Amino acid sequence: MKVMIVEDEILVRLGLRKAIPWSTLGMELVCEAQDGDEAYELFKLHLPDIVVVDIELPKMNGLQFIRYAKTQRPDSRFIVLTCHQDMKYMREAIQLQVNDFMLKSTLDMDELCGMLQSLSFDLTRERGETGTARLSGEAAESPIARETAERAYYALETAPIGPLREMLSEPEQQLRRDIFERLESLQFAVAKQKLGELREALTRPPLLHPHVVKNTMTEFLFRAWSACEALAAGKQAAHHRLVDRIYAAPSLDETVALLEEEMDRLEGLFALTHSGEDKAKIVLLIKQYIKTHLDREISLQDIASAFYINSSYLSRLFKEVSRTSFTEYVLYEKTELAIVMMKSGKTLTEISEKLGYLNLSSFTRMFKKVRGSSPSRYLDG
Structure with a gap:
């Protein structure tokens, strides 16, 4: 699925680009635009499946852009970001059949990922069903045909x-x-x-x-x-x-x-061995595992068990390949994610809980130790 971001605030664009696990969702971020005119030109070029778009944009507002974009690709899906609760915008957006809304002031990346994945599945299913209907004619839409297909799917013959x-x-x-x-x-x-x-x-x-x-x-x-x-x-x-x-x-x-x-x-x-080349692959894989489990406490023993590798060997291997210790890498990645979440408007309490810390003071101490300054410096910036 191809996704496009249309947003004039660079920090919001950066947050969306970095915080959403595009490949994990089976998506590709194909382009970004900072105003309505640029958005329309890029949309015609890339024809994305899903667009995350702000309402308030320079040159052409988000709803005008959606109206023009739908003339190029009617089946594209749109998630609207807004700071407004003005009914004028909402009514126009509903008339345009916008698929979902999200307030920028309470932007939740998990919720947005859920929206993206839901729209992706809907599009895939809709396109698959359209293809089936074209091949099978009206019978594909009838209740009898659907029940017959469902029974066949589970290898049932006549049972209800x-x-x-x-x-x-x-x-x-x-x-x-x-x-x-x-x-x-x-x-x-x-x-x-x-x-x-x-x-x-x-x-x-x-x-x-x-x-x-x-x-x-x-x-x-x-x-x-x-x-x-x-x-x-x-x-x-x-x-x-x-x-x-x-x-x-x-x-x-x-x-x-x-x-x-x-x-x-x-x-x-991608079979892994213990050759020099594959040692680097193993460390890359472990780093990816760490990045997808930053919401919990990650221990070296947990990783070693998950990968069926001796923990002492894993510790030496990680340091040899990455030039940093396992613990240092985990904590640095936690602070990287924390900074992205701060820029997207999350509070320090929300961030500390999201990263698996029992209290805010533990998170703050860790952050200061890793970054050399308190998280409030990034929050203020």
């Missing part, structure tokens, strides 16, 4: 399918989290084992709607590709056409088989 769920159960959510963890550390064998457990869980009634299953499998794909990204070294990790194949898969078994096949491919492509 019953109401379908739209959300994963808590045990399924836990398996989903476990698979994410394994994919992030490239533990593909364990990830496939957990995927098999999830497949078994999904066959127990009440059944999950196939489009939710496919959304979940696509999330796994994006997480695996993102984990491999830092190690690619010129190799192509992502095969985005596979997303289309997953959404077109007629059965749960085929959906799972496609994902397992991709895990096997990635495992072969």
Whole structure:
């Protein structure tokens, strides 16, 4: 999915660019614009799928830009950032069928990531369903045809399918989290084992709607590709056409088989050994793991267990390759994220909790030790 940011405040643009894990979401930030005129020209050039746009822009306001952009690509999605609660803007935005709103004064990156991912899944599903409708005609839209497809997806013949769920159960959510963890550390064998457990869980009634299953499998794909990204070294990790194949898969078994096949491919492509070149790859992978787990206390032993590496060996390896200790790197990355969150308007209390600190004083002491000054210096700037 291609994403565009339209925002005249440079700090907000920087915060969005750095704080959102674009590749993890299966997205590419293709361009940024600082005024309405530039936005329209870049939109025509890149035709992004999703646009995050401020209402108040120089030269052409955000809503005028959206109106013109929709003439170029009607199916693009728009998330509007605003400092205003003026009903005039809201009414016009609703008339333009804007997809979501977010106040800049309370900008929450997790919430924005959720919006982006939701729009991405909607677009992928909509485009897949449109293709199916074109191939199958009106029958694809009929309730009987839908129920027949849903029954076939779960290999049911004549048994009543019953109401379908739209959300994963808590045990399924836990398996989903476990698979994410394994994919992030490239533990593909364990990830496939957990995927098999999830497949078994999904066959127990009440059944999950196939489009939710496919959304979940696509999330796994994006997480695996993102984990491999830092190690690619010129190799192509992502095969985005596979997303289309997953959404077109007629059965749960085929959906799972496609994902397992991709895990096997990635495992072969990025198999790690203990050669000099792969030592650097291991450290890159660990750094990526750290960046995706900054919301918790990360210990060397936890990382060593996750990667099946002796902790003493890991400590020496990390220092040898990165020229800094494991602990120093973790704390520096926490302060980097803290600065981005400060610039996006988060309070120090919110930031300390987000980074896994029990109280503000512990976070402040750590920040001052790493950066040589208190966090308030960055907050004021």
